[in-house]
Amino acid sequence: MARPRVVQPLLLISAAIMAVSGTGGSLARFAYIRQEPEWPPEIAGSVHDASWPDFLEFMTRNNITWLARSGGHGYSPTLRTIQNAVMVNMENFRYASINSDLSVSIGSGATFQDMIDAVGGAGRELRATGASLGGGVGRLQGKYGITSDSIRRVRMALWNGTIVEASDDINQDLFWGVRGAGQNFGIVIETTFETYPASDGGMHYNVDMTFSGESLETVIDTINSLIPDMDPALAIITLFTIDADSLEAIVALGLVYAGSEVGGRRYAQLFAPFSRTFNESLIPWVDLPSQSAGGGVAANCQTGLRHNMYSLASRDLPTSTYREIYDSFSELIVAYPGLNRSIVLIETFGQEGVSALPNDYSAFPHRGEIHNLVVLEMVYTDDTVADVADDFAHGWRDVLAQPENSGYDRLVVYQNYGHDDEPLSALYGYDEWRHERLSSLKRSYDPKGHFNGYHAIPIDSADWS
Template identity: 45%
Template sequence: MRSIRSCLCLATLIAQVACDAVVDGKLSFYTSSWENWDENTARWSAYEAPTFSAVFKPETEAELSQGIEYLAKYNIPYLATKPGGHGNVPTLGNYQNVVQINLDNFRHAVMNSDHSITIGGGAKMVDLIPTLHRAGREMTVGSFPCVGVHGVMLGGGMGRLMGRYGLISDALLQAKVALWNGTIVEASEKVNPDLFWGLRGAGHNFGVVLESTYKTWPDEGGLHYNADMVFTDDSLDGVVNTYREIVQDGLDPSLFLILGYMYDADAKKPLLIMNVVYAHNEEKGRRVAGRFASSPKGTAEPITRISFKESNMNFSELGSGKAVPGVCDVNLKNTLYTASTPSLFETGAMKAVYESFGSFVRAHPGANRSILLFEAADGKAVDALPHDYSAYAHRGMMTTNAIIQATWDEDEDGIVAEAANAWGKGARDLLAKPEVSGYDKLHAYVNYANRDEPLAALYGYDEKRQRRLTALKQKYDPHGCFNAYRPLPLDMSGWELPTASGAPQRTRDEL
């Protein structure tokens, strides 16, 4: 529970900000009377979302440092969020009426003379990708323009080019981080290498990243073959098994596949969608897409493709989010679950999840923007690095990831939320069964996770790794200031709990 002292300090701050947006003559705080309040506090998901009593929007690195120091000094709880507002884990809902640290003024993306790129803590994919494209360079990036780069990277950073270049965090060269007390430190292989290790896979536990620099690669002309397809529901067996054959034959490093279940509100049933992206080789991409063409009549596992759109996209278009509509909409309610497999989930389970998806949305029509995605990429670039290269724990384990996303709007009595979580959890648990996933335990990518998974499923089951992560948490966030997003425990006993509390910042009266 927040101390009386912290509540009084927060109330004093709010009263002062109500009269003047500048605190102590230098710190830019804003309250709900600010004309830009709504756009600066909007969230991708309004379900189990944090709420804010004030926004701290620093203009400079020095102001950011001073502001965090101020908040720590007066024991005022804060949450570093934005630029995309896509953080979605329900533990964020424990953070009510806190101060938002908003990094929208740190949205720069600059190419360096050595072909590396440096980006600010507020940069979104829409800032990063065009800058790379103009320079004739590329790297692994997220699929959607509105998502913040650092939010993705700190969990590891999957993307369509990970088969070629590994995770976004694998390309990280250095980062500048503001710690819980406002101290700004560098992290790289040579400076604070322990923090550098932890940032890449569990980074949301340690501080506010205000700048980072990445390795990039030549874009080889910059064109990527893209195909979007839609199939009838009776094509499920044929599409899934074709997908499985491609995965089991060995994915090319330049290939990225997404199989999706989307709901057709008019037909009142799910549709099958497929997105194929092949980097720098139209002919090979066409061959992969051609394997999903409509099959002849009488085929045992027929495929009926009712829509097919192909194009050659340049790198700046690759992260446009066109394959999945609505991903940049704000203030809907969303909940995510995930599971992974080294190949593809068993066909019967994928059919069962498809059917349960249809049943869930038919019972709750307001959830018709829900979606399931099965993403697959070659793992050679990720797996080429040692298992202990970074805090990302899933090398050699995630060829295909399931993203189970329930999305709804109005829900005054909470019935849809309850049904959404029951469906999402049930689908996740089915896909995670050993006979379905091939794993005896759940392995979950933290950026797609919910709040009920064991922490070890997110950060690794190896005790040595867990001890290393807990030691980092004790060193860099000893008071649990960065506990909003599936936090690491400050004590080893916390790894044995079935779920992480995600409790707000602890009382810091001793500071």
């Protein structure tokens, strides 16, 4: 199929943006979306806050679709619904600044590293990632809750160009919805987060270990023993990964403790006797994203790779099932070496900070249901293995979703890790009151469905799956 290509709208959009752009202020840049691995060259034009109404009115009047792009991170296949569109590149909103109350205001073009450099430089830390609109899980959630729990204010452009703020004091309904379903309502321009005093002088205990496949059951059993009352400062990332030279499947485990070295080593020693390699260190909080878990998670964020990801939340990690997955994964890579950068990822984070807030605190629906996040991420460059990769990840996701494996009677999926085949209730919650509240917000803030590219909330609450 020939890629979509429309030349004239590009020229019209460029001219319109140039006409409404003033000088000064934060700028957004625009590019035309094509279905290609690399983003195309950007076209001329810019817009600042005062110009959003003109720009979005022009787009709406000419029935032109758009998509805002921040750091470029997002795997959801639902994005394929956006075709022949204009990309709003937010890179000129790239800033992170500490406020007088030690909160941090982050422009939507800022990278995660921009944020942690600013916060860490102020002797603070923050449970935050670019995934805050879907909730934001991570290593510090046991202490501070998920990312979106730390949001204190957002500034957004709505479909008609109106600039609004949302917080506990204004547009409280939108503020509720942005924290867990935020991709559905507008273009976020700026987010202000609460920050927290740095743990142990900003240093975190980190240990990276590898294990042979024979130790898999012991690794899983040890993790299971920690889950019921998991220390809020403890975070564990487990990977089934591949040695690139031998194509041997191995188990890699990254343990981070946001507390004293003595406290972290106490947990590391539970795994040490049967580890094949054991590398411990103290890492500044600002370096955790690039250095923890052996840098393996960060390495998969490089551009130019195909990613196909299925996931689910799981209360339990039954050892016999994960043995089957591990063996199946090993066999897959032997048969299809082009998939050797693929991983099976298990994120096990503390729950205390997440469960400290009531279930209706925000649109994030999974408090008490995210003990483990399991991700089957197929990574490749050769599309001839695409179908095989999809069959493996999809099939095992369905196996893991069975109640005897997940511990839940229904599929539970963290929205940022969603594919496109789950019922929406798996992402946004099964309670009817959630459906009604989210659909009401959609009708109020995006009545024409301009922000339907990322797990779209239906306008009518009767259309929930």
